Amino acid sequence: MCKSINVGIIGMGKALPPRVLTNFDLEKIVETNDEWITTRTGIKERRIVDENSSTSDLATEAAQNALKNAGVSPAEIDLIIVATITPDYKLPSVASIVQSNIGAINAATFDLNAGCSGWVYSIATANAFIQSGFYEKILVVGAETLSTITNWQDRTTCILFGDGAGASVVAKIDEPGFFTFDLGTDGQVEPLYAPGSGSKKLVAEPIPGCTNKVFMIGKDVFKFAVKVQSKSILKLLEKLDMDINEVDLFIPHQANKRIIESACERLNITQDKFMVNLDKYGNTSAASIPLALTEAVEQGKIKKGDTVCVCGFGAGLTWASGIMKWIY
Numbered sequence: 135m136c137k138s139i140n141v142g143i144i145g146m147g148k149a150l151p152p153r154v155l156t157n158f159d160l161e162k163i164v165e166t167n168d169e170w171i172t173t174r175t176g177i178k179e180r181r182i183v184d185e186n187s188s189t190s191d192l193a194t195e196a197a198q199n200a201l202k203n204a205g206v207s208p209a210e211i212d213l214i215i216v217a218t219i220t221p222d223y224k225l226p227s228v229a230s231i232v233q234s235n236i237g238a239i240n241a242a243t244f245d246l247n248a249g250c251s252g253w254v255y256s257i258a259t260a261n262a263f264i265q266s267g268f269y270e271k272i273l274v275v276g277a278e279t280l281s282t283i284t285n286w287q288d289r290t291t292c293i294l295f296g297d298g299a300g301a302s303v304v305a306k307i308d309e310p311g312f313f314t315f316d317l318g319t320d321g322q323v324e325p326l327y328a329p330g331s332g333s334k335k336l337v338a339e340p341i342p343g344c345t346n347k348v349f350m351i352g353k354d355v356f357k358f359a360v361k362v363q364s365k366s367i368l369k370l371l372e373k374l375d376m377d378i379n380e381v382d383l384f385i386p387h388q389a390n391k392r393i394i395e396s397a398c399e400r401l402n403i404t405q406d407k408f409m410v411n412l413d414k415y416g417n418t419s420a421a422s423i424p425l426a427l428t429e430a431v432e433q434g435k436i437k438k439g440d441t442v443c444v445c446g447f448g449a450g451l452t453w454a455s456g457i458m459k460w461i462y
């Protein structure tokens with residue numbers, strides 16, 4: 135990797151729909167209860183878009199907040215990457231809609247689908263574009279309206295997901311920001327996919343009501359997540375010859391409190407080293423890490439000079455981690 139150009143995040147922003155759906159609200163939709171959801175997942179409530187809002191609306195708002203916090207104008211942006219599995223349309227990309235909405239007249243655009251690892255994949259991509267000297271400022275957004283692909287008859291999945299967006303301005307900077315990344319895939323469809331949502335003809339629904347909606351074998355994804363999260367973090371630390379105690383805060387994908395607890399056990403670190411906000415938002419897929427990162431900054435849990443480790447996993451099955459110095 136070329137070391138001559140330093141790259142890092144210079145501003146973050148978020149967007150959340152105002153409508154709150156609590157566990158008690160879900161009790162009225164499927165056979166479940168607040169106690170089960172809280173104990174098995176740690177989630178208490180999630181945000182849901184109204185029928186007039188879409189992924190690009192959340193992405194636009196988060197992008198505008200990130201640009202403001204970074205002190206960067208839309209015209210300075212060279213590229214917009216939106217990580218999402220819930221685009222407004224099959225075509226065009228959400229990134230192209232955001233480009234128009236914010237007036238980023240000089241920006242190229244594309245969406246990236248790596249499931250819940252999408253935002254980390256996207257910042258690694260932005261890092262490569264900037265390190266190569268091709269671009270200087272890239273807007274990276276993770277935005278989802280998972281409520282639009284949730285099977286509201288399936289109690290094993292509908293309790294997990296929420297809507298939201300987080301955005302970051304990634305730029306060429308003077309000091310080292312991003313240290314390194316670890317991206318990977320264990321190519322598998324069945325544990326987590328949306329049957330009948332694309333060109334592959336659906337012969338029979340794996341469960342009722344899941345056509346074009348999320349279908350998941352929860353236990354398989356759980357096992358994958360637990361294993362891959364600590365493995366990927368340890369790989370990064372080894373690559374950097376860094377002790378785990380040198381990391382000030384971990385920002386894991388916000389899927390399930392028990393997955394985070396198990397990572398702490400495997401890595402032998404205390405839970406206060408892990409940012410958690412899944413109780414308020416549930417699993418927002420590609421938005422989850424940038425949302426948690428933005429809130430960690432807002433709450434003063436990350437300060438300039440801190441070392442931060444992000445780690446995601448999701449459909450694909452993918453994983454992606456990165457270690458960075460916080461530079462603002």
Ligand SMILES: CC(C)(COP(=O)(O)OP(=O)(O)OC[C@H]1O[C@@H](n2cnc3c(N)ncnc32)[C@H](O)[C@@H]1OP(=O)(O)O)[C@@H](O)C(=O)NCCC(=O)NCCS
Nearest residue numbers: 166167170174250289290293352353355356389390447448
């Ligand atoms: C989905 C998940 C929370 C389920 O938890 P679990 O402990 O594995 O629960 P199980 O699937 O074993 O179900 C246990 C029991 O609870 C029941 N149950 C499932 N969902 C329920 C709900 N919402 N409310 C009440 N009971 C429920 C099951 O039917 C089962 O009942 P049974 O024992 O009578 O068959 C868990 O597997 C998980 O978090 N997986 C990873 C999901 C994830 O992170 N996905 C996104 C990755 S990006």
